Amino acid sequence: xxxxxxxxxxxxxxxxxxxxxxxxxxxxxxxxxxxxxxxxxxxxxxxxxxxxxxxxxxxxxxxxxxxxxxxxxxxxxxxxxxxxxxxxxxxxxxxxxxxxxxxxxxxxxxxxxxxxxxxxxxxxxxxxxxxxxxxxxxxxxxxxxxxxxxxxxxxxxxxxxxxxxxxxxxxxxxxxxxxxxxxxxxxxxxxxxxxxxxxxxxxxxxxxxxxxxxxxxxxxxxxxxxxxxxxxxxxxxxxxxxxxxxxxxxxxxxxxxxxxxxxxxxxxxxxxxxxxxxxxxxxxxxxxxxxxxxxxxxxxxxxxxxxxxxxx
Amino acid sequence: xxxxxxxxxxxxxxxxxxxxxxxxxxxxxxxxxxxxxxxxxxxxxxxxxxxxxxxxxxxxxxxxxxxxxxxxxxxxxxxxxxxxxxxxxxxxxxxxxxxxxxxxxxxxxxxxxxxxxxxxxxxxxxxxxxxxxxxxxxxxxxxxxxxxxxxxxxxxxxxxxxxxxxxxxxxxxxxxxxxxxxxxxxxxxxxxxxxxxxxxxxxxxxxxxxxxxxxxxxxxxxxxxxxxxxxxxxxxxxxxxxxxxxxxxxxxxxxxxxxxxxxxxxxxxxxxxxxxxxxxxxxxxxxxxxxxxxxxxxxxxxxxxxxxxxx
Numbered sequence: 001x002x003x004x005x006x007x008x009x010x011x012x013x014x015x016x017x018x019x020x021x022x023x024x025x026x027x028x029x030x031x032x033x034x035x036x037x038x039x040x041x042x043x044x045x046x047x048x049x050x051x052x053x054x055x056x057x058x059x060x061x062x063x064x065x066x067x068x069x070x071x072x073x074x075x076x077x078x079x080x081x082x083x084x085x086x087x088x089x090x091x092x093x094x095x096x097x098x099x100x101x102x103x104x105x106x107x108x109x110x111x112x113x114x115x116x117x118x119x120x121x122x123x124x125x126x127x128x129x130x131x132x133x134x135x136x137x138x139x140x141x142x143x144x145x146x147x148x149x150x151x152x153x154x155x156x157x158x159x160x161x162x163x164x165x166x167x168x169x170x171x172x173x174x175x176x177x178x179x180x181x182x183x184x185x186x187x188x189x190x191x192x193x194x195x196x197x198x199x200x201x202x203x204x205x206x207x208x209x210x211x212x213x214x215x216x217x218x219x220x221x222x223x224x225x226x227x228x229x230x231x232x233x234x235x236x237x238x239x240x241x242x243x244x245x246x247x248x249x250x251x252x253x254x255x256x257x258x259x260x261x262x263x264x265x266x267x268x269x270x271x272x273x274x275x276x277x278x279x280x281x282x283x284x285x286x287x288x289x290x291x292x293x294x295x296x297x298x299x300x301x302x303x304x305x306x307x308x309x310x311x312x
Numbered sequence: 313x314x315x316x317x318x319x320x321x322x323x324x325x326x327x328x329x330x331x332x333x334x335x336x337x338x339x340x341x342x343x344x345x346x347x348x349x350x351x352x353x354x355x356x357x358x359x360x361x362x363x364x365x366x367x368x369x370x371x372x373x374x375x376x377x378x379x380x381x382x383x384x385x386x387x388x389x390x391x392x393x394x395x396x397x398x399x400x401x402x403x404x405x406x407x408x409x410x411x412x413x414x415x416x417x418x419x420x421x422x423x424x425x426x427x428x429x430x431x432x433x434x435x436x437x438x439x440x441x442x443x444x445x446x447x448x449x450x451x452x453x454x455x456x457x458x459x460x461x462x463x464x465x466x467x468x469x470x471x472x473x474x475x476x477x478x479x480x481x482x483x484x485x486x487x488x489x490x491x492x493x494x495x496x497x498x499x500x501x502x503x504x505x506x507x508x509x510x511x512x513x514x515x516x517x518x519x520x521x522x523x524x525x526x527x528x529x530x531x532x533x534x535x536x537x538x539x540x541x542x543x544x545x546x547x548x549x550x551x552x553x554x555x556x557x558x559x560x561x562x563x564x565x566x567x568x569x570x571x572x573x574x575x576x577x578x579x580x581x582x583x584x585x586x587x588x589x590x591x592x593x594x595x596x597x598x599x600x601x602x603x604x605x606x607x608x609x610x611x612x613x614x615x616x617x618x619x620x621x622x623x
Contacts, residue, residue, distance in 0.1 A: 241575075
């Protein structure tokens, strides 16, 4: 049951017309952020859903070679993305490889999120020497040649899924730790923390039950953007041959396999790359939109915390 | 000022030393035998033992480390296994290529991203700005090796304007530079926009406008100058990371720089070469950071180095 109130007929007391309101920056920002969230979510899901359901789709096995059907162009019978140099179905390879890529990405972000949240919150809340140690660690990592170190670790310890996940997590935890730390610094001065102290709560309880729930929303926005970054990092590693080989070749590896044929079979490089780009653009747009939407409440901190893409 | 520089250099020295120690330890912790990698699968046990003692690998890790530090003090980083030449010299011979590429990329980035960022900031929250915004998001979302391969396909294979790979003539610099710059432009222009939007709301802009300062001067002389420090810091960080981090793009374009050297050194487990690369690139990165910090007082006279951090 809704009541419609008609706008009064007399001329408006102000020169601002509804048209002006619709075109104003603030209105537009709100509208744009909704558009970004929808388009971003759509793009990301357009990749994530087929990847997640790869086993249910009627696809040939990603490892079934068929030398008679080598390098078929896309849209040929039964091969939507065409086939690669060994006659394997490219779509199946991309989707099954994507399962590995996405698993690594999600796991890495979860691990780095846990490390970053814990260390950042403790450093921000306790201050003192804990803060000094954590801040030093953050600075030290910034001055390291990052990709080189990642490659080194993977080359030395073998390109297994746990090693790669761990390596990406180590590369990403400073982002979250820094944000959590600065948010906690603000949060711990608020009256409710003092009140909790007076009520006799222990520091751990205050941190876990009061401070963390208050900052988790903002941290989670960044986690989304880190997921995009993790996918890119994993694809770069596997492009350089430092990606997981089993059970399926991941996206970067598929592209590096296909690059020798780039002159004759464009789809071997173009299509897997487009899939990565679609996913990452989607996740980034989605995160950007969410950030714009929530930006009003605590704009300074989040705006300043833009996603630094790791040096690749 | 000299005291500040000395202090910074001292801190940096410690960082470099710790990095090198970490790399040293990581290498020794890992499974795999460089003697085996060098001699091949057909080598006899005696051959392997001889190679090991030649390379000093039969000593305990601690002794190896002491020797390594001793060599470090003389800038002697050992002999590269695969090049059979002093590792330090091998890295130095590759360095000019990486430097050229990084300088070209950072110049292109600056020239494009600052005007783009200012343009976006002036039209903040309009339809056209949304378009630019989406384009920059796309720019930072494409994997750079893929962008590189696409550029090769387009501009070296389909329309052969530029050489596809290697470094033969100056035009071969174009494609790798553009590949690196696409990502950096996306990141830096967003940052310029953010800083400029912040600067536009500051009181001194209102005062300037009320006094009739032209819009152009307000933007380019006042706002930009006040946004310069964070932007310059970001550019410096990017440049420093390029010096040791254009690995992927160098591999795509078969660019004979440090990045492709690292990949090769890792594949062959060339320990001295890995260590020399890490040393050279981290020292360079730290020097760039220091230079950027020294520029702060020029841009903003309020900054006094060494007396609290300028933020």
